[in-house]
């Protein structure tokens with residue numbers, strides 16, 4: 001149905017979320033929101049105070065999803081070496 005991948009070690013009080021993915025046929029049915037809430041609860045219970053993550057600039061669906069979940073944009077990186085797209089960085093304080 002879907003998965004969410006968090007870093008195993010915090011940097012300071014922050015943790016990186018590497019990826020969140022919902023199977024195509026389950027999208028738009030709040031599965032991603034539930035996965036995100038579960039991940040945030042997991043972090044809070046371990047005293048993690050912020051989650052940061054990035055996605056590609058062209059991923060407008062993910063950008064809308066993260067913003068709806070309360071993540072704010074903290075940086076925009078121009079196209080990195082060998083990448084075809086730039087990246088946008090988000091952060092949420094828990």
Ligand SMILES: CC(C)(COP(=O)(O)OP(=O)(O)OC[C@H]1O[C@@H](n2cnc3c(N)ncnc32)[C@H](O)[C@@H]1OP(=O)(O)O)[C@@H](O)C(=O)NCCC(=O)NCCS
Nearest residue numbers: 020021022027028029030031032033055061062064065068
């Ligand atoms: C991004 C992703 C995880 C969202 O999961 P989801 O289960 O479809 O999201 P939800 O149903 O919980 O949506 C929550 C909110 O996010 C926003 N959102 C989600 N998908 C959206 C889309 N395609 N277009 C616009 N807004 C969207 C909406 O605001 C939505 O709230 P609403 O339903 O009240 O309008 C899913 O689309 C996905 O797996 N995409 C492919 C992988 C990916 O891009 N991952 C992120 C980058 S690593």
